[in-house]
Amino acid sequence: MKYFHLIWAALFRRKTRTILTIISIVAAFLLFGMLDAVRTSFDQAGQSANGARRLQTGSKLSFIQTLPQGLGSQIEHVTGVKSVAYANWFGGAYQDPHNQIFSFAVSDNYLDQYPEVEVSEATRKTFDSTQTGIIVGQMLADKYHWKVGDQIPLQSTIFPQRDGSKNWKFDIVGVMHAKDKSAGWYDQVILMHWKYFDEATPYNGGTVGWYVVSVNDANQADKVAKAIDALSANSDHETRTQTEAAASASWMKQLADIGLIVGSIMGAVFFTLLLLTGNTMMQAVRERTSELAVLKTIGFTNRAVLAMVLAESLLLVVIGGLIGIGLAALLIPGVSAGSGGLLNLPTVGLASWLLGIGLMLAIGLVVGMVPAWRAMRLNIVDALAGR
Amino acid sequence: MNFLFNLGLVVVLAILLAAWVVLPWQAVLVLVLVFACWMLFTRRGRQAGSVTMVGVSTLRQRLGSSSVVIIGIAGVVGVLVALLAMGEGYAETLRKTGSADTAIVMRGGSASEVMSVMDRDSVVVVPQAPGIARDAQGKPIASPEIVVAANLPVKGGGPDDEGSVQLRGVSDEAWAVRPNLKIIAGRKFTPGMRELVVGQGAQHQFAGLEPGHEITLGNQVWTVVGVFASNDALDSEIWGDADTVASTYRRGSSRASVTVKLTSPQAYDAFKTALASDPRLKVDTDTTVDYFSKQSEGMSKVMRIMGITVGAIMAIGAIFGALNTMFAAVATRAREIATLRAIGFRGVPVVVAIMLETMLLALIGGLLGGLIAWLIFNGYTASTMAAGTVGQLTFAFKVSPELLWQGLKWALAIGFVGGLFPAVRAARLPVTTALREL
Numbered sequence: 001m002k003y004f005h006l007i008w009a010a011l012f013r014r015k016t017r018t019i020l021t022i023i024s025i026v027a028a029f030l031l032f033g034m035l036d037a038v039r040t041s042f043d044q045a046g047q048s049a050n051g052a053r054r055l056q057t058g059s060k061l062s063f064i065q066t067l068p069q070g071l072g073s074q075i076e077h078v079t080g081v082k083s084v085a086y087a088n089w090f091g092g093a094y095q096d097p098h099n100q101i102f103s104f105a106v107s108d109n110y111l112d113q114y115p116e117v118e119v120s121e122a123t124r125k126t127f128d129s130t131q132t133g134i135i136v137g138q139m140l141a142d143k144y145h146w147k148v149g150d151q152i153p154l155q156s157t158i159f160p161q162r163d164g165s166k167n168w169k170f171d172i173v174g175v176m177h178a179k180d181k182s183a184g185w186y187d188q189v190i191l192m193h194w195k196y197f198d199e200a201t202p203y204n205g206g207t208v209g210w211y212v213v214s215v216n217d218a219n220q221a222d223k224v225a226k227a228i229d230a231l232s233a234n235s236d237h238e239t240r241t242q243t244e245a246a247a248s249a250s251w252m253k254q255l256a257d258i259g260l261i262v263g264s265i266m267g268a269v270f271f272t273l274l275l276l277t278g279n280t281m282m283q284a285v286r287e288r289t290s291e292l293a294v295l296k297t298i299g300f301t302n303r304a305v306l307a308m309v310l311a312e313s314l315l316l317v318v319i320g321g322l323i324g325i326g327l328a329a330l331l332i333p334g335v336s337a338g339s340g341g342l343l344n345l346p347t348v349g350l351a352s353w354l355l356g357i358g359l360m361l362a363i364g365l366v367v368g369m370v371p372a373w374r375a376m377r378l379n380i381v382d383a384l385a386g387r
Numbered sequence: 388m389n390f391l392f393n394l395g396l397v398v399v400l401a402i403l404l405a406a407w408v409v410l411p412w413q414a415v416l417v418l419v420l421v422f423a424c425w426m427l428f429t430r431r432g433r434q435a436g437s438v439t440m441v442g443v444s445t446l447r448q449r450l451g452s453s454s455v456v457i458i459g460i461a462g463v464v465g466v467l468v469a470l471l472a473m474g475e476g477y478a479e480t481l482r483k484t485g486s487a488d489t490a491i492v493m494r495g496g497s498a499s500e501v502m503s504v505m506d507r508d509s510v511v512v513v514p515q516a517p518g519i520a521r522d523a524q525g526k527p528i529a530s531p532e533i534v535v536a537a538n539l540p541v542k543g544g545g546p547d548d549e550g551s552v553q554l555r556g557v558s559d560e561a562w563a564v565r566p567n568l569k570i571i572a573g574r575k576f577t578p579g580m581r582e583l584v585v586g587q588g589a590q591h592q593f594a595g596l597e598p599g600h601e602i603t604l605g606n607q608v609w610t611v612v613g614v615f616a617s618n619d620a621l622d623s624e625i626w627g628d629a630d631t632v633a634s635t636y637r638r639g640s641s642r643a644s645v646t647v648k649l650t651s652p653q654a655y656d657a658f659k660t661a662l663a664s665d666p667r668l669k670v671d672t673d674t675t676v677d678y679f680s681k682q683s684e685g686m687s688k689v690m691r692i693m694g695i696t697v698g699a700i701m702a703i704g705a706i707f708g709a710l711n712t713m714f715a716a717v718a719t720r721a722r723e724i725a726t727l728r729a730i731g732f733r734g735v736p737v738v739v740a741i742m743l744e745t746m747l748l749a750l751i752g753g754l755l756g757g758l759i760a761w762l763i764f765n766g767y768t769a770s771t772m773a774a775g776t777v778g779q780l781t782f783a784f785k786v787s788p789e790l791l792w793q794g795l796k797w798a799l800a801i802g803f804v805g806g807l808f809p810a811v812r813a814a815r816l817p818v819t820t821a822l823r824e825l
Binding site: 255 | 701
């Protein structure tokens with residue numbers, strides 16, 4: 001540590017070069033921070049303690065196939081099941097049929113299954129007593145400037161009402177807000193009463209899209225899931241039950257192999273960065289040959305010189321890297337807000353920071369290795385003579 | 388003063404870059420020609436040429452640092468082109484699906500086929516509209532179809548790893564409205580049997596879709612009897628007999644859509660008007676080419692934005708890498724450049740020479756990056772959950788000449804910026820100071 005000043009001085013010996021290199025490193029780690037946030041947001045979906053306690057039961061045939069409502073009471077009697085809620089896809093669109101909004105018709109106890117979604121007691125009360133009431137996600141309310149008490153038209157792209165019209169009218173009774181990032185997409189969801197929905201459209205006929213089952217013990221989840229599927233085995237409505245975490249993971253995987261995309265981009269970026277920083281360090285050591293020889297002459301050991309050059313390259317990468325990831329952490333909320341709900345990125349988490357710092361150290365070491373080795377092997381006489 | 392000069396340079400640069408991005412290739416060609424004439428026919432130009440030759444001939448001695456510029460820019464261009472090729476391939480697959488002389492009719496207000504339900508009466512009425520082509524027997528070529536999702540095990544996944552595929556129930560006319568669709572293995576399904584033909588994309592994606600194999604949909608066993616190829620979005624689907632699919636999925640006699648073959652693209656307007664004015668129907672009509680292009684809009688925009696954002700951040704990194712290298716190159720050649728200026732070479736040839744050298748490196752980098760992207764990613768297949776469908780859509784990356792050109796433009800822009808500042812510094816450094824340096 002006592003040589004820190006010396007290393008610092010060596011690093012900023014050529015200010016322009018060091019600063020230019022640092023900016024390149026900042027750009028690389030900025031990209032890393034942002035892409036890693038995208039990756040984690042995909043990975044995290046449904047991965048929470050609450051998610052592990054919830055099972056989703058849907059039709060085995062496909063996710064668009066519905067299940068009979070009577071199945072719910074059968075599921076309730078399965079050992080290990082705490083409570084059962086259900087929901088149906090409404091297929092709502094606002095203003096334009098292509099502007100689709102996640103909207104579900106849900107049972108009265110649906111929100112009880114999601115303790116991480118914050119809804120005030122008063123809102124729940126009004127919701128229960130308003131037939132055409134809906135609860136909207138915070139982000140949707142902000143985006144469309146909806147207020148509690150507004151009546152909004154929603155088009156269902158799937159279900160017409162009894163008179164054949166697909167324009168539904170709903171009253172906003174409250175706003176919900178996700179307390180936990182893993183439930184973040186409830187900020188962009190509209191919930192309505194399943195009972196009202198089922199009565200108002202002739203097409204549903206008392207069916208349910210999927211059941212949300214919470215279990216007493218997360219460790220028993222797989223056993224309970226099997227028991228639930230056994231209820232309807234060999235019937236015309238066989239079910240498939242998964243934990244919420246497994247279900248979201250399989251959805252995300254179908255959407256895109258984000259891990260692979262992020263991995264290959266970062267591979268290309270860091271490969272380029274290695275060369276770039278490596279080149280800077282080589283230049284730095286080459287032009288300091290005589291200074292290093294002087295250091296050795298006044299008694300610095302070979303090992304000390306090796307360590308100092310390594311420390312210099314580590315310092316270079318770490319400074320750039322920390323600024324880069326820090327910048328990413330600052331920019332991400334802005335990107336999420338700017339995308340209008342399209343992207344909902346978590347801020348740079350501890351895991352990303354650690355991974356980033358690990359990468360910085362690795363890159364710093366790899367990059368510093370050759371110049372440091374060369375500095376260590378430097379022959380004083382040759383170096384001073386300029387040979 | 389110096390600061391103001393640099394600030395002015397940055398502003399000019401920003402304007403130039405903005406203009407460069409929208410410049411069509413013809414204009415670029417003209418620019419190159421004008422520049423070549425200047426190089427050949429003016430005194431300054433010839434001076435610039437000879438200084439450039441000196442710089443380029445010493446490139447070999449600076450191989451290490453020059454390759455940093457090349458590889459840095461190759462990285463940017465490679466990633467940019469690959470990401471844009473992904474969006475392009477996706478949009479292209481959906482754009483190719485459908486044609487101007489086939490129309491798709493769905494229930495009004497349905498965003499996509501899978502959300503549409505048309506009752507038996509509508510399905511019977513639609514083919515009576517004018518403008519529909521007729522087959523040899525004089526029957527209108529109209530194909531009522533049902534679209535549902537099926538869960539199938541993913542190829543190479545675990546036992547519980549299921550993906551969703553779009554299952555289309557069709558009748559004989561489905562082949563007539565899509566003449567580009569060919570059976571490449573096995574045979575067509577027999578109506579009334581639980582038999583399936585699968586698209587080659589779906590076959591690639593899901594396990595067990597080989598002719599002769601049996602798969603379970605729900606609690607029923609279906610036999611795969613053939614494979615078809617259409618080289619568009621339909622490749623990701625599996626097809627069965629409409630009535631059999633409808634009974635499996637308890638859809639009764641309803642259908643999702645009716646696709647019709649029109650006598651000509653011009654007949655579309657009359658066809659649409661006829662359906663719209665029919666009081667028995669509440670339907671939306673679109674040509675199939677429009678329908679599929681609309682489905683791809685949102686997703687390809689997202690992919691494009693992602694590509695450009697990642698590319699821009701990488702480009703910033705690469706610009707500073709190039710700046711670094713070129714500042715170093717100018718510094719090592721400071722005395723040589725000062726000598727040139729002392730014997731009468733003006734500033735402009737020096738600036739041009741250094742810029743040309745950087746742009747040359749950038750050009751090599753851009754070509755290299757484009758080549759790598761083309762070699763690895765052209766035709767690379769990926770799949771995603773497409774908007775408006777309920778199955779995975781398999782598509783191939785498409786590294787088109789336009790994308791390569793765009794990548795090259797980025798590379799040259801990076802080289803331009805990376806070379807400009809070092810060049811200006813070299814030209815503005817007082818000759819005496821430079822000669823005394825080193």
